[in-house]
Amino acid sequence: MKLVFLGTSGSMPTERRGSCSAVLKVGRDLIMLDCGEGTQRQMVRAHVGFRRNMVVLVSHLHGDHVLGLPGLLQTMSLLGRDKRLDIYGPEGLISYVKAFSEALGGPTFPVILHEVHEPGVVYEDEDLRVTAAASSHTLEGWSYSVLEKPRPGRFHPEKARALGVPEGPLWHTLQHGEDVEVEGRVVEAGMVADPPRRGRKVVYSGDTRPTAELVELARGADVLVHEATFAEELAERAREDGHSTTVEAAGVARDAGVRLLVLTHLSSRYPEPGGLLDEARKVFARVVIAEDLMELEVPLDEVAEAA
Amino acid sequence: MKLVFLGTSGSMPTERRGSCSAVLKVGRDLIMLDCGEGTQRQMVRAHVGFRRNMVVLVSHLHGDHVLGLPGLLQTMSLLGRDKRLDIYGPEGLISYVKAFSEALGGPTFPVILHEVHEPGVVYEDEDLRVTAAASSHTLEGWSYSVLEKPRPGRFHPEKARALGVPEGPLWHTLQHGEDVEVEGRVVEAGMVADPPRRGRKVVYSGDTRPTAELVELARGADVLVHEATFAEELAERAREDGHSTTVEAAGVARDAGVRLLVLTHLSSRYPEPGGLLDEARKVFARVVIAEDLMELEVPLDEVAEAA
Numbered sequence: 001m002k003l004v005f006l007g008t009s010g011s012m013p014t015e016r017r018g019s020c021s022a023v024l025k026v027g028r029d030l031i032m033l034d035c036g037e038g039t040q041r042q043m044v045r046a047h048v049g050f051r052r053n054m055v056v057l058v059s060h061l062h063g064d065h066v067l068g069l070p071g072l073l074q075t076m077s078l079l080g081r082d083k084r085l086d087i088y089g090p091e092g093l094i095s096y097v098k099a100f101s102e103a104l105g106g107p108t109f110p111v112i113l114h115e116v117h118e119p120g121v122v123y124e125d126e127d128l129r130v131t132a133a134a135s136s137h138t139l140e141g142w143s144y145s146v147l148e149k150p151r152p153g154r155f156h157p158e159k160a161r162a163l164g165v166p167e168g169p170l171w172h173t174l175q176h177g178e179d180v181e182v183e184g185r186v187v188e189a190g191m192v193a194d195p196p197r198r199g200r201k202v203v204y205s206g207d208t209r210p211t212a213e214l215v216e217l218a219r220g221a222d223v224l225v226h227e228a229t230f231a232e233e234l235a236e237r238a239r240e241d242g243h244s245t246t247v248e249a250a251g252v253a254r255d256a257g258v259r260l261l262v263l264t265h266l267s268s269r270y271p272e273p274g275g276l277l278d279e280a281r282k283v284f285a286r287v288v289i290a291e292d293l294m295e296l297e298v299p300l301d302e303v304a305e306a307a
Numbered sequence: 308m309k310l311v312f313l314g315t316s317g318s319m320p321t322e323r324r325g326s327c328s329a330v331l332k333v334g335r336d337l338i339m340l341d342c343g344e345g346t347q348r349q350m351v352r353a354h355v356g357f358r359r360n361m362v363v364l365v366s367h368l369h370g371d372h373v374l375g376l377p378g379l380l381q382t383m384s385l386l387g388r389d390k391r392l393d394i395y396g397p398e399g400l401i402s403y404v405k406a407f408s409e410a411l412g413g414p415t416f417p418v419i420l421h422e423v424h425e426p427g428v429v430y431e432d433e434d435l436r437v438t439a440a441a442s443s444h445t446l447e448g449w450s451y452s453v454l455e456k457p458r459p460g461r462f463h464p465e466k467a468r469a470l471g472v473p474e475g476p477l478w479h480t481l482q483h484g485e486d487v488e489v490e491g492r493v494v495e496a497g498m499v500a501d502p503p504r505r506g507r508k509v510v511y512s513g514d515t516r517p518t519a520e521l522v523e524l525a526r527g528a529d530v531l532v533h534e535a536t537f538a539e540e541l542a543e544r545a546r547e548d549g550h551s552t553t554v555e556a557a558g559v560a561r562d563a564g565v566r567l568l569v570l571t572h573l574s575s576r577y578p579e580p581g582g583l584l585d586e587a588r589k590v591f592a593r594v595v596i597a598e599d600l601m602e603l604e605v606p607l608d609e610v611a612e613a614a
Binding site: 011012013014015018019037038040041044045061062063064066067068070071074075078079092095096099100102103104105 | 318319320321322325326344345347348351352368369370371373374375377378381382385386399402403406407409410411412
């Protein structure tokens with residue numbers, strides 16, 4: 001699992017930071033978190049392909065978070081994508097995509113739009129579960145958690161052999177945590193494989209004030225990507241504009257007990273973000289500032305928690 | 308007069324080239340030629356301000372030429388622009404701008420949209436005249452010429468003094484090419500100033516096949532910015548897609564007798580454009596390939612042509 005930041009600016013792009021977007025690579029698949037202007041070009045730069053299985057999670061319908069969608073769909077069309085693309089976002093998503101598609105021509109592959117109307121699970125497949133919680137901004141929006149489902153623990157072939165289990169379908173069954181029978185004896189999965197590994201969890205705040213809902217959503221996350229539009233001295237401005245300060249973002253990370261906090265959506269007034277980092281660090285030590293094209297391996301916890 | 312290329316890619320951006328846009332700086336004012344995705348960020352990089360007097364000329368309503376408009380208008384709004392902005396383009400421009408403004412919130416300053424319905428002069432002020440000619444693409448579009456009006460010739464104060472003209476309003480009159488009377492004698496403008504200088508001319512093709520109309524529009528231009536999506540070996544593809552090859556663009560430049568040809572809108576299949584340049588050069592020697600953030604001083608012709 002790898003998180004790639006494509007754009008990390010606040011409402012206006014700067015020389016250093018493009019409009020907001022990130023992708024979470026899960027194997028060969030992609031979960032995109034917002035899609036600000038310039039996202040498609042950053043995907044080229046980050047060598048993120050346009051033909052992969054992909055789901056887009058839109059936090060809210062402000063231009064700096066969604067103006068990259070038309071170009072992304074156009075480029076995918078030009079490249080002949082035929083796989084469906086699912087986009088999740090707040091009410092208004094459908095009319096936004098319809099508006100630019102009608103004006104400029106729509107995509108030539110299936111784009112499925114899902115408006116999220118209530119908190120809870122919005123997307124689920126074999127490997128992942130995406131959950132939304134309401135954000136608190138100047139218009140309706142959602143924060144998202146992406147939770148990997150528990151995966152089988154590490155399999156030890158030598159132990160299976162020692163217990164007389166022949167290589168083949170029985171190994172496969174054991175690898176998936178189920179017991180097998182060999183010549184009348186039961187071989188338990190736990191005898192030849194480590195306990196299941198907990199899934200990794202990445203949470204994205206979108207633009208928001210710090211809220212109890214977000215703390216709950218982010219509980220125990222490996223990575224919390226949280227907006228920090230302003231330094232603490234602009235706390236009042238943050239409150240007025242429905243944004244968070246460095247210190248507020250760090251407070252969410254601390255209260256949720258996350259492993260790593262990544263600050264993004266920095267206002268263009270901070271060309272050098274060192275001061276922001278120092279502020280946040282006083283509240284929560286494990287914090288970094290996102291940079292465009294920064295890649296972050298989401299660490300696999302080998303310690304079994306599901307055991 | 309300076310031409311600044313903001314994006315020079317074909318329909319898809321690449322690592323090296325962003326979507327199509329250029330600005331012509333005329334003194335402190337700006338004429339923008341198309342506004343592809345990412346234009347606002349390139350403006351930041353090129354130190355082109357968001358509060359200047361500005362006119363946007365849109366060649367046609369394909370995404371790679373207009374997807375930067377929503378973000379540009381949003382950023383201008385956030386920065387508190389109050390000056391009007393005039394945008395010219397083909398039919399459909401109004402419904403496009405209306406569509407994204409309704410979906411995401413419109414600009415907070417006056418944006419005046421002008422749909423161009425026939426060739427001829429579309430915009431004129433004290434200094435400039437903008438003329439449109441129909442392009443030949445897969446949908447309605449326009450090529451534009453920006454022609455500076457003739458400017459007064461260089462004024463020689465020492466000659467005025469020698470002829471007894473006192474510094475002040477009379478100098479101003481002479482500088483603007485009009486004769487004055489001093490103590491009963493007529494002093495002609497031509498006695499103290501060089502002949503008027505012809506205005507500079509910059510022409511932008513948009514996406515198009517080479518046409519007689521474009522040759523006419525570009526006649527004698529200082530700079531012709533012409534699309535060259537394909538190399539000559541893809542001439543048939545160019546014909547099918549309503550684009551031009553290097554050699555076709557060079558032919559337009561040659562037939563129009565321009566001073567400099569700049570090739571832009573290069574397909575992403577040409578990461579290294581050296582071969583394209585060589586092809587074009589065989590037909591027309593004074594040719595360069597546009598690069599993102601390239602700046603080009605449009606030379607002032609000191610030789611009076613209006614004399």
